[in-house]
Amino acid sequence: MGRPHQPPVGLAVARAARTLTRAFEDALAAAGGSQSSWLVLLQLKINPGATQKDLAEALELREATMTHHLSGMERDGLITRRRDPANRRVHQIELTEAGEAAFHRLRTAATEFDERLRAGVDPQRIAELGDTLATLVANVQHAENH
Template identity: 50%
Template sequence: MKLTSVPIGMDLFRTTKVLSQAFEARLVEAGGGLPTWLTLLSVKSQASANQRELAGMIGIQGATLTHHLNAMEKQGLLTRRRDPANRRVHRVELTDAGEALFLRLRDVAVAFDKRLRAGIPDDQVAQVAAMLATFRANVGD
């Protein structure tokens, strides 16, 4: 079977790769990176979240999250403490330095999104968002 056009999945993959690399570069310039941004965003979104909840929000395995949290804790961006109600659970909270980095990276994310949407009417952005949701649903479990 000969393909006459690029399959949409391949085109989407290439586009995602270009966007991811550009976004990562902007985050690194601001002193973070994608894992740091996703972790800070998740902690900020759910006050005093535990590690299992954070891993689920980010979409990574617990061991991977632990690696990121260890590094971020060493950098003074967050603290972990045991939950008094369940000593097996660690609660994660941002420090002042973590809050400051969150704000810097949030500004980068907002600026990147604004650049990405430049020249595209809101109704088309909504159509793309709906189409992406359909793609995820079509390949999901």
């Protein structure tokens, strides 16, 4: 007997991604942030003093989009921009005290969200999911390059 009808895998992944993204955004909003601010704060903890270009590349965003995010974060007092002494045209981005506090709040929210997602799921299945998603991405990238 054949398998019950299943939606195309791309559709199932897209639906799951939308649902999880909305829930993650809600969790971060409850902690006073957003996914974009969380990702910038996280990158700045990994790479203190990164440039706008560094951040845009790391987050796979256009520089104009990164400028928009950074302007809002600077207005909110989470980051400062200072000129690179070696290249006055380049700004290095650094966390402020408020940015450090926001990082810790959002890290807690992100960790708690991840724990909720993993609840009741065998770690082996989580590992298999990661492998499967990596394969799907590789398949798409391979198709785009050929």
